[in-house]
Structures are given as C-alpha cells and as structure tokens.
Amino acid sequence: MPELVKKCPECSGINLNWNKDRGEIICRDCGLVIEEKMVDFTQEWREFDSEDGERRRAGAPMTYTQYDHGLGTEVGQKADLFKLGGKERNKFFRLRKWQYRISTAIERNLKLALAELKRVSSFLKLPKSVEEESARIYTLAVQRGLVRGRSMESVVAGALYAACRRHDVPRTLDELSEASGIEKKEIGRTYRFVTRELGISILPSNPADYIARFASSLKLNAETQSKSIEILEQAQKAELTSGRGPTGIAAAALYVSALLHGEKRTQREVADVAGVTEVTIRNRYKELLDELKLEKEIKKKKKGKKR
C-alpha cells in the first residue's frame, strides 16, 4: 500500500483494503474508494464524458456509502478491441477513435452506474433478481442514450424502481429516494420516461405486495397479515382500489386488521411505515368500513375491551 494513504479521509478509519488488481483502496469502515487510478491508467474515471451535454455527474452525496460495507465494484464486460479492416487509414483511424471513445464512454458509465445500483440495491435489501433486472434495464437505457441530459443516479433509481414493480416487490418512491439520494419526483420522472422509451409494461402495483413488508416493520403477526390481505381482496371487489394510491390502501387494510386482532397500532405508526399520512389512512379506513360492513366487528371489539 502506498505511503501516503494510511487513514480514510472520510471516517479516519485505518481498516483499509488495497485491491491491487483494480488499483483501488477501499475503506472497510465506510466504503469510500480512496484511490482509483494508481495502476490502471486506462481508466479515467474522474473525467467526464467527451460527449457533449453530459456533465452533470455530481449527484448524491457519497455519505450514503457508509451504509454499504461490502462495496463491490465487480463489473464484467471488457470491451472488445475493434478490429476492423484497414485501408483508408486516416479516415478509418478517426472513425475508430470515435467508436472507441463512445464505447469506453458507455462502459465507463455502466461501471459507475452498476456500482451505484448495487449500493442502492443492497441498502434496500433487494433480491438478486431485481438487481439484475434493473441492471438490464439500465444497460438498455444507456445504449439508447436515454441517460443523456439526466443524472446517472436518477436513471439508476428509476431502473430499480421499475424492476421492483415488475418483480412484485415494490418499494415506495420514498424509500428509493432515501436510498439513492435522488428526489422523489425526479425518480418518478425518469422512471416514466425510461419505461415508456423501452416499452416496459407498467402494471399498477398491487397493494397486497406491500403488506408483508409493512406488517413486519410494525411487528404484526401472520394472522393479522393474512386478514389484511382478505380485506384487500374484498376492497378490490368493491372497487375501492382503483385510482387510489396502493400504499394508502395497504396501510388502511393493515390498520383495520390490526384493530380486529387486538394488535392495535396508532394511525401515526401505520402511516409512517407506509409513507402516507394519517388522513389518507382515515379516508381509506372509512371507505373500508362503509363498503365492507366491518362496523359491527369493530364495535364488538370495543365492547369486548370495556369489560
């Protein structure tokens, strides 16, 4: 390890890991990559693309890397050397140079982006399949030049969001936003843009997919959980769900079934984990009571408590 670096400039940790192959020093405490191009001088990571228009690289503050200890930047795909025939040399060399530049630009972009994607994905504890799907989406997006004019990070977040939806493990925009450091509306925008451009089908997410996660962070038992799924199904039949935010509905269903099972949670608590407000829960809750004739059960519960 070179003399100069002994402490992590970010967190002052001394637990540094020198990866000779990639010429990186990685702080094991906070995940900061300290030196990137000591050996491998072909990788000009710090340079911005030579393509015009793409200079908004500064994105989320890197403090988020603190959460990712096992930061892995393993990315495959070395670009092939371009072996094209050679006759009109000058012209051809220029072309080749261009091609090379473009391909390395894409490759560089991918390398950075996939590292970012991995980070966010591990922060959210997303399954491998989702991670791969989103990497695929992102790769497609880069190849079609959809990243231009947008920050890399926001496209990564959008790809992740889309992949989550497709695999029925939805995260809310809030969660993605917290994990990636990109604003909610920005993620939503790029998400819509990318899915539209790539022709990815966007089925509205099912409230039931949120139940398990919300329930576990509220520490509700399995019975309550399945009850809330039932409630959701009834609600869907009564057409209470269309046009409403799925998280709000999921939250209300959970709230009701928690009441029914004597595992009462306050509206505030449920609202927090679902990322909606109490008011929304109240509205959905009221609709549920009206349509599903659950009033009696609730009242029974209350009487039972008084005795």
Place this chain on the structure above:
DNA sequence: AAGACGAAAGTGGTTGA
C-alpha cells in the same frame, strides 16, 4: 395527554381541449 376524526386549503401530476 395522546390518539382519532374531519374540514379546509394547498401541492404535484394527469388529462383533455
């Protein structure tokens, strides 16, 4: 005192002319 409830005004996004 905390939680539940509801009204009113405000916000961001979608839709349709």
Place this chain on the structure above:
DNA sequence: TCAACAACTTTCGTCTT
C-alpha cells in the same frame, strides 16, 4: 400549452379514550 380535476398532504380545531 393551459385549465380542470382527483388524489394526497398539511394544518388545525374538536372530540374521545
């Protein structure tokens, strides 16, 4: 491109436990 619109939020006052 703009206005209407629905869903959701914020804020605040009142009622209930």
